[in-house]
Amino acid sequence: MFADVYNKTTEGTDLGEKIAVSMRNITKTFGSVVANKDVSIDIRHGEILSLLGENGSGKTTLMNMLSGIYYPDSGSIFVDGKEVSIKSPKDAYNLGIGMIHQHFKLVDVFTAAENIVLGLKEKGSINIKRIAEKVNEICSKYGFEIDPYEKVYNMSVSQKQTLEIIKVLYRGANILILDEPTAVLTPQETEKLFDVIRSMRKDGKSIIIITHKLHEVLRVSDRVTVLRKGEYVGTVDTKDATELSLTEMMVGKKISLDIERPEPDDPKPRIKVDNLSCINSAGIKALDNISFTAYSGEILGIAGISGCGQKELLESIAGLQKTLPGSSIVYTEPETGEEKQLIGKTPKQISSLGISLSFVPEDRLGMGLVGSMGMTDNMMLKSYKNEGFFFTQRKKPRALAEKVKDELEVVTPSLQTPVRRLSGGNVQKVLVGREISSSPTVLMTAYAVRGLDINTSYTIYHLLNEQKKKGVAVIYVGEDLDVLLELCDRILVLCEGKLNGIAEGRKTTKEEVGLLMTNLQNGGDTDEQK
């Protein structure tokens, strides 16, 4: 509904001379995945445009086509009214377009100045002094600080970002694209960045900010363009927008999927998580004081913008993630009611406690299966320790592979065919099939239907429901809100590593979950709403 209204207001209006860049009917696919479909956006001179959307909505891909990293499959790009073809980052620079990527494109062992002049076609040898002067000039104009002689590996994240912005400005860019610029900054640093951005706008530059943080969109931008699942939804003036209206545009209308959802039968606490915190490999607190309970016979959904702690949460339970002191994960034995602490145990120790925990990780061929091995050998990965003394026994795994292949209708030339060569859906079936074959009491899945077609997705939903009916505590990390809303009994929403609320799957709305995902309540709401 929003799409229709806003399309009318922006497209077809005559803003000819004010428009800096216009992207028309851009489509880009990666293999069978459509990253952008028929997207058209405009960026005016001297404005801050927010490009808003969930992860995977195609924001970064779209901007990568403007900065020459990708080349669109179809569609056209106009800069100052002239049609251009941007084949490489160099072309983009020549057109005055510069992008500050989420993962900084800096050479660690170079100084700031060396990074700035990298790739420039200036004459003569490198005159660091002259570069430093020009850098200082830019710094004082827009209000940042940097030491041109500092090595990048000694810099803080915010310094690196400053360096990236200077690098782009040094090349005379008039259109700056910032990809999730605040994701790595503290609130104070964010404030400083916004001041810089505003002073660049005053200077007549166009700034595009890719983000999914609503409050920042509302604070800093002039207009907001929303993408959803690779498609253009609409553009609004920020002054007319509210968090609610933007969330609705972002998540879209509820689509009915008719996924079966049986009532939980006799739910009992299975996994109780208390004050779970952990630090990820980048040294950032990935999980902050999470407490919840997963019950037997229910599907607990986990929603959140990607990278908000979902991976760490599942890996903590599976014994793969080091947790901070004070964290507690207690497993309750279904038969005896005996409670077992899982913190500090390796996956092997957990399984030797007699706990049957199954984990379908996000990275199927990285963590889940061995791509170059066939189905039989992949089945064996989980059980080879129990079978045979010196030589491996293939009889039982082969039977299991046969069973998985028949029951889940895995399409493969043979059980020996490397699973890497199967399609995404079949790989997922092999993985899920193996995991549920060990009759787990807890089943955790991360993005179980990512990249799968509709039919296979329904097969997976059905398998999860089967497990649920058997009294398994199913934890389902998902990205599609429509699925979460129809499949899960409860939906736990993570936001920036904090628990932002738990919604009742049958009562909640898409907007409510969407808001919980993008809008952190004060310090995170850790009360269970059961």
Add this chain to the structure above:
Amino acid sequence: MTLSSFISLFQAAIVFGTVIMFGSIGETLTEKSGNLNLGVPGVMYLGGIAGLVSVFFYEKYTPEPNQLICVILALASSFAAAALGGLIYSFLTITLRANQNVTGLTLTIFGTGVANFLGGSLNKLAGGVGQISVPYTSDAFKFQIFGSLSSSSFGKLFLSYGWMVYLAIIIAVVMQIFLSKTRKGLNLRAVGENPATADAAGINVTKYKYSATCIGCGIVGFGGLFYVMDYIGGTWANDGSIESLGWLAVALVIFTTWKSANSIWGAYLFGLLYWMFYYIEGLTRSSQEIFKMLPYVVTILVLIIISFRKKKENQGPQSLGLSYFREER
């Protein structure tokens, strides 16, 4: 050790060192682009045999061979053949994104095979093993530009060598300046450190990788040429010593912490360590081999030390050994 035996050890070290210095400088250039070329021994072989074959025929079919033409012909064909080896490697690893280690090792086997095949054929043409001789060319290569000053001890130590010894030093210095001071050098280093960054900065990653690898290999080829023309005096030896020298050159790159200026003394040090056994009395054959190991032991020590110190400037290029594909997701 007497003075004269020290001088002869030193001389052996310098001549030996020059072979691996060429190898190490060329490989440094290649590795700075992020290509770990383990085909150095093969490329050295290619450079050596191409130089030898071309002048062999030139000398055979020309009544009065011109020494300048001999030198130019040898240098050009050696560089071209070695660069062709580099081109094969580049095409496989950069364009087809094949595994660099496997490709490099294959190139070593390929280069060794081709060179020994041609060397064997040449032996036959010349009338038997060890019968190949290119007197005009090897004379020209052994020409000592500072020969007139080499009578004193100092002269014997430093000035009594063929001109390629000094060429190696010059190339090492020029390479160092190129890599650390020029724009192209900066761009090249960026390609090896972080190709995605270089690409985003508008640097043609593919072009830099190709050029650095092919030119680097060309310089490596000079090592083989020097070995053939000066070290063994213009003939062909099917004994596999070029191969072991090639591996030492790869080790030397690490030893020098990817700075070609360091290879000037590093190569000579390797030479000293390698030939030391010859001047220590009472060594058996097996204990000689232990001494020949010393350059590798030193390389391992250097690796341990730089890993401990964790100084980023002394590490190899960050994306060494990785292929780059822009649209990778």
